[in-house]
Amino acid sequence: MGNVRSVDLDTKVIEMKNIVKKFGDFVANDNINLTVHKGEIHAILGENGAGKSTLMNVLYGLYRPTSGEIYVNGKKEDIDGPGKAIQCGIGMVHQHFMLVQPFTVTENIVLGMEPVKGITLDMAKAREDVKQISEKYGMAVDPDARIEDISVGMQQRVEILKVLYRGAQTLILDEPTASLTPQEIRELITIMENLTADGKSIILITHKLKEIKESADYCTIIRLGKYIDTVKVSDVTEQDLASMMVGRNVTFKVEKEDKEPGEVVLEVKDLHGIDYRKVEILKGLSIQVRRGEILGIAGIDGNGQTELVEIITGLRRAESGSITVNGENIFNARPRTIFEKGVSSIPEDRQKHGLVLDFTVAENMVLQNYRKPEYQNHGFLKKDAIRRYAEEAVKKYDVRPDDSAGRPAGTLSGGNQQKVIIAREVNNDKDLLIAVNPTRGLDVGAIEYVHKYIVEQRNKGKAVLLVSFELDEIISLSDRIDVIYDGHIAGSMAGKDADENTLGLMMAGGVRHE
Amino acid sequence: MSRKKSIFENPVFLTLLAILVGFVVGAVFLTVMGYDPVLVYTTMISGALSKPRFLSYSVVYATPLIFVGLSVAFSFRTGVFNIGAEGQFVVGSMAACLVGIFVEAPPVIHAILCFLAAAAAGAVWGVLVATMKVKWGINEVLSMIMFNWIAFYLSNYLVTIPAIHSDGTAEATKNVADTAKILLPQSMRAGLAPATNWGILIALVFVVIVYLIIEKTTLGYELKAVGFNKNAAEYAGISVNKAVFTAMAISGALGGMGGAVHLLGLGERISLFAGQEGFGFEGISVALIGASNPIGVFFSGLFYGALKYGGSKLNLIKAPSEIIKVITGTIVFFIAISHVFKVLGKKKEGK
Numbered sequence: 001m002g003n004v005r006s007v008d009l010d011t012k013v014i015e016m017k018n019i020v021k022k023f024g025d026f027v028a029n030d031n032i033n034l035t036v037h038k039g040e041i042h043a044i045l046g047e048n049g050a051g052k053s054t055l056m057n058v059l060y061g062l063y064r065p066t067s068g069e070i071y072v073n074g075k076k077e078d079i080d081g082p083g084k085a086i087q088c089g090i091g092m093v094h095q096h097f098m099l100v101q102p103f104t105v106t107e108n109i110v111l112g113m114e115p116v117k118g119i120t121l122d123m124a125k126a127r128e129d130v131k132q133i134s135e136k137y138g139m140a141v142d143p144d145a146r147i148e149d150i151s152v153g154m155q156q157r158v159e160i161l162k163v164l165y166r167g168a169q170t171l172i173l174d175e176p177t178a179s180l181t182p183q184e185i186r187e188l189i190t191i192m193e194n195l196t197a198d199g200k201s202i203i204l205i206t207h208k209l210k211e212i213k214e215s216a217d218y219c220t221i222i223r224l225g226k227y228i229d230t231v232k233v234s235d236v237t238e239q240d241l242a243s244m245m246v247g248r249n250v251t252f253k254v255e256k257e258d259k260e261p262g263e264v265v266l267e268v269k270d271l272h273g274i275d276y277r278k279v280e281i282l283k284g285l286s287i288q289v290r291r292g293e294i295l296g297i298a299g300i301d302g303n304g305q306t307e308l309v310e311i312i313t314g315l316r317r318a319e320s321g322s323i324t325v326n327g328e329n330i331f332n333a334r335p336r337t338i339f340e341k342g343v344s345s346i347p348e349d350r351q352k353h354g355l356v357l358d359f360t361v362a363e364n365m366v367l368q369n370y371r372k373p374e375y376q377n378h379g380f381l382k383k384d385a386i387r388r389y390a391e392e393a394v395k396k397y398d399v400r401p402d403d404s405a406g407r408p409a410g411t412l413s414g415g416n417q418q419k420v421i422i423a424r425e426v427n428n429d430k431d432l433l434i435a436v437n438p439t440r441g442l443d444v445g446a447i448e449y450v451h452k453y454i455v456e457q458r459n460k461g462k463a464v465l466l467v468s469f470e471l472d473e474i475i476s477l478s479d480r481i482d483v484i485y486d487g488h489i490a491g492s493m494a495g496k497d498a499d500e501n502t503l504g505l506m507m508a509g510g511v512r513h514e
Numbered sequence: 515m516s517r518k519k520s521i522f523e524n525p526v527f528l529t530l531l532a533i534l535v536g537f538v539v540g541a542v543f544l545t546v547m548g549y550d551p552v553l554v555y556t557t558m559i560s561g562a563l564s565k566p567r568f569l570s571y572s573v574v575y576a577t578p579l580i581f582v583g584l585s586v587a588f589s590f591r592t593g594v595f596n597i598g599a600e601g602q603f604v605v606g607s608m609a610a611c612l613v614g615i616f617v618e619a620p621p622v623i624h625a626i627l628c629f630l631a632a633a634a635a636g637a638v639w640g641v642l643v644a645t646m647k648v649k650w651g652i653n654e655v656l657s658m659i660m661f662n663w664i665a666f667y668l669s670n671y672l673v674t675i676p677a678i679h680s681d682g683t684a685e686a687t688k689n690v691a692d693t694a695k696i697l698l699p700q701s702m703r704a705g706l707a708p709a710t711n712w713g714i715l716i717a718l719v720f721v722v723i724v725y726l727i728i729e730k731t732t733l734g735y736e737l738k739a740v741g742f743n744k745n746a747a748e749y750a751g752i753s754v755n756k757a758v759f760t761a762m763a764i765s766g767a768l769g770g771m772g773g774a775v776h777l778l779g780l781g782e783r784i785s786l787f788a789g790q791e792g793f794g795f796e797g798i799s800v801a802l803i804g805a806s807n808p809i810g811v812f813f814s815g816l817f818y819g820a821l822k823y824g825g826s827k828l829n830l831i832k833a834p835s836e837i838i839k840v841i842t843g844t845i846v847f848f849i850a851i852s853h854v855f856k857v858l859g860k861k862k863e864g865k
Contacts, residue, residue, distance in 0.1 A: 315748065336751030353749040358742040367739065367750040376732050383730075 007217050012040040012074060013170050013201045014059070014090070017470045019068035021054055028054040029065070032227045034220055036170065041192055043216035043233070045209075045245050047443040048415035049400070051225040052205045056172050059203075060092045061085040070186045091168030093159045095175040101148040105141050106130045109162045131335070133164050137194045153184035160191065177211055178441045181301055182504075189215045207245070207443035209238040213484050223247055246445040254451050254476045257459070261479065262291030264464035265432050266312070271321035281307050282318070283487035289432065289463040294454065296478030296495065297467040301367060302506050304487040305467045306348065309436055312465075313345050314338045315353075325432055339368055344425045345434035348467075350414070354421040357410030361399070362390035364409050365424050397423040398449065415446040426453050433457050436467045451477060472499050485509045518671065525805050528852040533803075533817075536845035543840050544833070554833045560860040562824030570706040574780055576819020577713035581772030582797025583804060583811040583818075584702035584717075584724050585636075585765045590806040591728055592761035594644075598658030600794025601665035602639045606632035606770025607777045608631040608669055611784050614690025614777070615678065624693040629716075629774050636770020640762035648755045654762075666790055673786045685790070695777045698787065720768065725808040727764070735763050769794065796822075803845050818842065842851025 014036040021029040028051045036042045046052045057063045058068065061079040070077055072088040079447075086091070099108050106127045108367050115122040115129070130143045139157045147155060156176060163171055177185045192202055192215055204216060212219055212233060219236075221228040221244045228244055242250040266289040273282035281304045289295045299305050310316035312323060314335035323331045330338045347353035355364050366375050366386050391404040399412070399419045409417055414415050419440070425433060435454060439447040456476060458464050468474050474481055478495040483506040485491075491506040521527050541551035562572045582599045589596030596602075609631035619627055643661060646652040652861030673687055674679055680686045696711045697703070703710050728734040739747040740757035748754050772793060777784065800818050825838035 313749070314751075334751070334753075335748060336753075339751050347749060352743070352745045354746060356739050356743045356746050359739065363735070367746065371734055378724075379731050380731060381730055381732055381735060511818055 007040045007196075008038040008199075012036070013038050013040075013072070013089075014203075015074075016055070016059060017069045017071070019055060019058055019070075020066045021051075021058055023065060026286050027225050029058065029222075030225045030227075032068075032222065032225075033230075034205060035230075036201050038201055039196045040218060041196055041203045041204055043069075043206060043212040043219040043395045044374065044487035045207060045219055045241060046222035046243060047207065047445055048441075049413040050222045051081060052222055053174060054225075055222070056092065056174060056203065056205055060090060060172060061086070077363045082489065086166050086168070089167060089169035090172065090173040091166055091170070093156070093163055093174065093176060095178055097155050097159050099147045099155060099158060102146060104144050104146055104447040105150070105158050105161075106143040108147060109156055109165050111162075113166065129165065130161060133161055137164070137191060137198070139191055148215065151184075153180050153187065156180070156188070157191070158186075168200070168201065171195065172205070173202045174205045175207075175441065176204070176207060177206065182471065183300075184249045185211065208429065209241050212241065213238055221245055242444050245443070250444050250448060254455060256455050256477075257460065259292045259479075262461060264288055264290050265326055266465060267322075267324045268308075268312070269322045271308070271323065272309065272319040273304075273311050273316065273321075274319060275307055280319075281487050282311070284321075285484070286490050287465075287482055287489060289465050291431075292458055293461055293479045294458050294464040294466055294477050294495075296474035296481040297465065297484050298471060298474045298481055298503050298507055299484035301469060303484045305436075305484050308484070309345065309348070309434055309465075309467060310433065312338070313343060313473065332395030334476075336368075337428070339428075342431040343434065344368075344428040344430040344432070346418075346421055346425050346436060346438045348436035348440075350417055350421055355409045355417055358408055360390075360406055361394065361409050361412070361420050362387045364406045364420055365390040365393055365405075365427075367426065393420075393423040393427060397453075399423065415442045418442060420450065422450055422453055426457060430462070430464045434465045434467070437469060438466070439468075439470065439473060447473075471503055473504070474498075475500070483507055529803060529805065529810075529814075530847060531745075532845045532848035532852060534583070534834070535848045536841045536843075537652045539844040540841040542766050542835055544837060547834075549833050553831060554828060557831050557833070558821070558824035558838075561827030561830075562820040566705050566735075567707055568823070572711050572820040573714050573816065574707055574711065574819075575823045576816045577711070577717050577779060578680070578772045578776035578793060579796055579800050579818050579822075580714075580717040580815030581720065581768055581775055581813045582793050583800030584720060584808060585768035586794075586797045586801035587804060587806040587808065587811050588724055588728070588768060590801060591736035591741060592656040592757070592765075594758060594761050594765070595655060596640070596658070596762070596765045596769070597655050598640065598643060598661050598794065599765070599772070599797045600790055600792070601658065601662040601795045602636035602766045602769030603663035603776075603791075603797075604662075604669050605635040605639045606773030607781070607784055608672055608773075609635035609770065610694075610774035610777050611672075611687055611690060612678075614694035615688050618691070619693060621693045623689065625696050625778055628694050628778055629688070629771055632770040632774030633767040634770070636766040636768070636773070637763040638766070640766020641759060642763035644759045644794055648709055648758055657741045659778070662790065662794065666787060669784060670786055673784060676744065680783065684783075687783045687785075689782045690778065694778055696775070696783070709780045711775075713775040713779040716771075716775060717815070721812045722807045724768070728808065733760070761803040762844065772797070796842075799842050799855070802849055803842075805849075832839060 008041055012035055016034040019029050019032045023096055030064065044052045054063065058065045061081045061084050070079055077088055079088065109130050110126040115125045127143050134141050139161060141157050142153060176188060196202060206212060216233045218230055219233050220230045223245060247405060268285065268287045271282050271285045275281040285308060297305055307316060311318045314333055317332050318432060325341050325343055328341050330341050351357060375382050387405055394402065394404050397419045399416050404412060409420060439450050442450065454464060466477055475495065475498045481493050481498050482489045483491045485507060486509065490509065496512065544551040563569055581604055585599045586596050590648060610628040612672055613628045613631040617627060639661060643657050645658050647654045668826050673685060678687050680688050696713055697712050736752050737757050737760060739752055740754050744754045796818065800811055804814035821838050825835040828835045833853050
């Protein structure tokens, strides 16, 4: 994708020189250089834990660098806090939004620098200002909507507007696409282009190569805290970027031999269910997953896939229908019963459902199995056995750091947390593995591992139900794809025949064919 | 990622630092009020520790606090906030008192029966609150505060029942039978406080039991998992409601036994209360100072007990014994914000 944007290479907005940041003996940033020009989208690429966020926290004043210098518009600045960063025209949109949920969009944007009239708030002016900025950059938001009522994509726009309202010239976007749908990602790229056309600069922290190719002008690669290179994005391929990031060749293609599926493991028939608002969200959905088969469920978020998985795993009660695993009824059974009948799952939200972050990795590894005789004796935990089991898993699944077993799960990076869950669920070795967005927020290196293990389960003759918003992932992994739309399966196709366009159309409810 | 741990990350050091700050702030208050802090503190400390008799009193004061502290600490570790230990303490005393007055049994066994009754009463008091939370979603903090008052008035009512009321003139119940008391044998109490009792050893046993439950058992694992992240626990097949019931029952039982140990060791009978005695709230302080760790609670209970007994000596020098509330309040406050010390410590090291 060609970048027609004109970057002003003579105006350096941000220069970070020889930045070193140490935490004790650990070097998070080792001599990193970064130059951002006016009107440029500069991507920072690196694996989970490579030091991207640390570098940006240094720039935003959240960390003080151990050594190194920062220049803003050619002038050396000592950025000792976010207040100073904002003064220097640097704004940051964090991966996890920092919005006041019951406040309106306008209230959130002006929070901390509200326009006043005498001693009262001038909300009319605030509202006008917000409207003006949002229209200028093509960011449609409803200034009067409450944050809790608007979509994630919209919340992100509010965060960007908040930064712009504070006069930012350089915007740091930390993993901005992690929780967005493909449509929202496209909209975000348009917004970024509007911003740079107006002379703003953007620093984009990401590990999604496709987005870098689509939007960025330059890309700086960091690996294990070290500066690797800065490249012009149009000169390199995604493959080049991936290799530089991981330090070895990465295969995007998932190796998968043909396999004839066996008997039915999961059978869902005519399932009806309601969501948290008590609105019917599943309207007679039926699916079937067989041994040695990966069934991919493609669909836009909110069409019932979350509720489907919650019902199968016992977290939500269904209204009617039937669900069996290996012929045994698990309809509205308790989670433990369902687990024991042969269902394990990699949940959508790893921090909410997947892990107890305050528990150690070892304790998390036995979250379902702590009652097995291997791990307890008359109600007393066999801590050594649990520890040994976890240490093996940490080694086998390459969870980092390699002494993770005794550390609280919350201290691990997102990718490594996910590896812990994958290790646990794959080791559970159940007949059905449900994986929901299993690679969300992971870098290519980690994605490769996750995909490998999912395919391995299938090859071992397990049934796999894969629910994902990443169409690439669905297409490359699935043997069969069911498209979910408005609470039912709107269409079905073999994985090898699938292409994004047809699927995309079906996901939007465009065609319906069996 | 190995790095040397700063002393400011050591919880024991932080607690000691908070205690020091508590005394310093107390000294400031005393000075402002026109008292000599050195005199006040020496009076308190020597009053609590200088003689075997004083020391044993401190321990007697500490024992119920350790139980209530354990009760609150257990609840903290399992994700419920037991602000109702006060009520559990009171119903525990009532149950122990009734069994102590009306049941006839040989020594030891009688005391054990009293303890069982107190534990059961406390557990029921906790489970009632848990039921309201689980069945109807009623906030447990609110209902526990209500239950504290219900227990309070129930206890005052109990005192007025003729069959239970003291035969003497005191506005109190009858004394519990001698067989129910847990006092040390007369010969061993020579030179010690007359109320010196086995309670501290019983408390120590429960410190160990609670420690084992929390750290070593599948039950503790389940309760902690629910406490830390009930979504993940539910996802993994642990019953969240059952865990809330169990946690409240155990916590309530510990609170109830606090009432029993106080009654059978020191009180002998229940008097008409003018206001809540505040054991439950002191238990929150004890749990916080002890970092919600059973062993920590044992020591913080002893500390608090000594402070409480030492503080009672202050009227000898006409100083206000309320100063101990200033001190403990400050300690809890500084423990609550102890991460500030951590940050300060880090900054210092970074330079």
